Structure formats: structure tokens, C-alpha cells
Amino acid sequence: METLIMTLPRRPNTPETVPENAVETRDLCKTYAAEGKDQAKKALIDVTIDIPRGSFFGLLGPNGAGKSTLINILAGLTNRTSGDVRIWGFDIERDMRAARRAIGVVPQELNIDPFFTPRETLELQAGLYGVPKRERRSDEILKAVGLTDQAAVYARRLSGGMRRRLLVAKAMVHSPKVLVLDEPTAGVDVELRRHLWDYVRELNAQGATVLLTTHYLKEAEELCDTIAIINHGRLIACESKKALLGRLDTKEMILTLDRDIEMPPPQLAAFTTVLKSSRRIAVSYPPSRFNSGDVLAALSDAGLGINDVVTREAELEDIFLNLTRSTDGEKT
Ligand code: ADP
Secondary structure (H helix, E strand, O other), rough: OOOOOOOOOOOOOOOOOOOOEEEEEEEEEEEEEEEEOOOOOOEEEEEEEEEEOOOEEEEEEEOOOOOHHHHHHOOOOOOOEEEEEEEEOOOOOOOOHHHHEEEEEEEOOOOOOOOHHHHHHHHHHHHHHHOOOOHHHHHHHHHHOOOOHHOOHHHHHHHHHHHHHHHHHHHHOOOEEEEEEEEEOOOOOOHHHHHHHHHHHHHHHHHHHEEEEEOHHHHHHHOEEEEEEEEEEHHHHHHHHHHHHHHHHEEEEEEEEOOOOOOHHHHHHHHOEEEOOEEEEEEEOOOOOOHHHHHHHHHOOOOOOOEEEEEOOHHHHHHHHHHHHHHOOOOO
């Protein structure tokens, strides 16, 4: 992809004061009505979230957790049952038009009209949002997402990755303050995924708030500065990635010894140990109380030499599994 730089012009509907949070929900609930044999489904239960302005915010949760429901409410596609939602300070009901103008959503499905070209698609979308002709930036946006060469090609001839990029472009035509990406890289190859992230990161660096849902925990770990986790419709964590990762106070060292042992030596009693083979031992410790030197000293006290050491820190996946496991008893 060529240059990824693009500027986000000011929109006339910005409130006088810039809000601290780009998105706020308060006690948000959504219950899908009972239908046929299906019982009523509580998809969101008292969800209160602040998405700080300018953040790269990750919304994580297993399938059926309520992520799409939340995003659809923000996008004005689903009605909430109760609670309040503000986008860029605008109440989604009282100031519906301004709230909608402040948000751009890249949907999960590749729903693009195959009979329009990318340029026509963007112009149409700009028309829907009432962006005056002189303020439209269709070609600039197409360039930013690497679709300049395809600007006049019928969308049905675009590859899956190109369609995905066109959807991102479509969500950008009205220069939204908040860009929502719903599982945007499902089915996108690695290289395209990287391009897409370069572009979204650039938008974030320019001030756009990005809300991302993803199944790829690694992706969230790499990109997001703030992370919320929902499970069974309830918010179970919402904090900075650093604080979240800090919650799991554990580090692991896997040591290859210079000789066979039958059981962990008593000098390691202060740590959690697992003998992986007669020469490999995994040692876990809380970094708030010990460091790797303490482990090495204990092994030295036991008269053991070390041929190799691998260390592993807690990853988002560990926290995610821990948190979702502990709430899995709560069915709604
Ligand atoms: P996620 O996006 O995290 O996979 P969803 O928001 O799609 O979760 O779904 C949350 C829950 O609400 C699920 O149990 C799902 O089956 C249910 N649900 C979603 N949409 C509807 C609907 N239109 N009618 C009834 N139930 C729904």
C-alpha cells in the first residue's frame, strides 16, 4: 500500500467542549424478545463502559458474549432495552443524527453492492451522510486504503481483501470521530491484515478513536491500549492493557538442566515447579516477590547447572481464559 497518511477534517457537528470519552454507556441492557420456541435472551446486562477519546480500544469476548449487540446499538442498528449511550457526547436517542455522524462502522459481513465501483460506493455513502460535494474525499480515501487502481472497477471483481478495505473506506467517508471495526480481519490474509492495521493505526495516531472487536487475542494485545472483556452479556474487565496484563502476577522459566533429576529439588520449594522431563523443569513465580535471579540462585544451591533458559510472561490469553472461565457458571 502506498502512503497511509490522510487528514481528518473537522466536522461542523462537534460539541463546543471536546468530550473526555468518545463513547460512554451507562447500565446498558439489551434483551431480545422471546420468539417461537426461543426464550427471551439477555444479551447485555448493565454494561457501563467509558471509551477514552483517542484510545485504541479492544472489545473482547467469546462467541455469543454480546459484542455485536453492543456495536449494533452504538451504530443505531439495534435498539437498546434500557440504559444510556453517548457517542462523542451525543445521546444516541436525543441527538441521534449527531451521534450517528460521529461514528463509522466497518461491519463483519462483506456487504458491498457488486454493481457499483469503489468510487461510486464512497460517493453514495457520502451522499447518505449529507457530506457536501466539495468536502468529499473519495479519491483520497481510496488511495489511503490502496484501492486507487480499482477505483473504477465493479466491486464484484474485487478480491475479499479489497472488499474489506472498501468497507473501511466506506466507514470513513464522513470522517467519524469513532471508527468501529467488527472482527475486521476474519478471513483476511496476513499481509493485508498488516496493511489494514497500519492504516487504522495511522488514523488512531491522527486522533480517531478506534473500537475493535476481535477473536485474535494477539491482535488486541499488539494494537489496543485499553481492553474490555465481556462474557454472557456482562462486562468482566475494562482497563488499560498494562493494568490487565499486570493482573496476572506470574512469570514462567523453563530450564534445561545439565543432568537428569527425578523430582524438583527442595531448594525450589518457594516456587511452583513442574518437571517436564528428567532434564527440563518449569518454574513459575510472582514477579512482584521474586526475580529470575532468585530461581537461578536456588538451582545453584541445589548443585544444578543450567544449559538453557526460556522465560514466558503472562499473555492476554491467560487473563482472558481466567476471567471467562470464572464467569462461565453465570448463564443468562
Ligand atoms: P457476539 O457478537 O459476542 O458473538 P452477539 O451480540 O451476536 O454476540 O449475541 C449475544 C447473544 O444474543 C447471543 O446469545 C445471541 O444468540 C443472541 N442474539 C443476538 N442477536 C439476536 C437476535 N436478533 N435475536 C435473538 N437473540 C439474539
